[in-house]
Amino acid sequence: MTEQEAVALFKCLADRTRLQILHTLAREDAYVELLSERLGMAPSTISFHLKKLADVGAVSSSKSQYYTMYTLNRELFDKTMLSILQQESDDAAVQDERERQWREKVLRSFFDEDGRLRTIPAQRKKRLIVLERLAEEFEPGRDYSEREVNLIIANYHDDFCTLRRDLVDECFMRREDGQYRRVVR
């Protein structure tokens, strides 16, 4: 169940008339006229609410001789609130997409058409994005000498010393015994 579906379900259930209909259907399947008689409501009102309940999957209907029988969707009501709350949020996916777009925008503004770094970002959040991009130039699991690291970074910016130190300080690379190795995150 998506977050949107959960919201629709809870909104639909937050209605006393619909809860009464579900209460009746929990005991046995019923058709509109029977529900209308039992709950003392107009058949049109019952149909109105059954449609809303069917739209969120709370009830289903089937033709039975002269009547359309309505059945409680027990599978849905057997779900625990916790299982619904544990579903991945749609909002999280939207946030991820926004984050991805923002990162692309930062990279576009700091790297020129030739892929050279125009300037080292002053803002840490943006600098991290740039450093992450530079770290991708290093193969994971391989050791690099300082000279090799400098040469690779120099392809992107003249201030390779600052960037090399930043890569280590921000834990994108690890330095051990004069050798540099990319940290896989």
Place this chain on the structure above:
Amino acid sequence: MDKLMKVLEAKVAEAAQSAAALAAEDRRDDANLEKIRGNVYGIFVSVLQAAQKQSSDEAAQRAFFENNLERIPSGWRIARQKAEERGDTVRLVQEDVKLAAIDEVWQASRELWG
């Protein structure tokens, strides 16, 4: 005319009261249907006021009122038919509520005017 106005105003008030009671019972959709019903009476209170403004002649006022009583719900009947065709029960019930209210307005006007 004044009698019909009082009947319609009473129906507006009754629908509003009923809607408030249903909303208080957490029956929001039922309350909304009552509001729809009340709105229909409200429309014809306005029509009646317009009829009185247009002419002081009671026959002219009645003609104006009944003309609108025919004209206004014609769109609702079409909407109802379309809702029925596409199996939109929710819209169908809403249109039925409006049309039932119109029937009541007709009934009230006939009782007063014959």
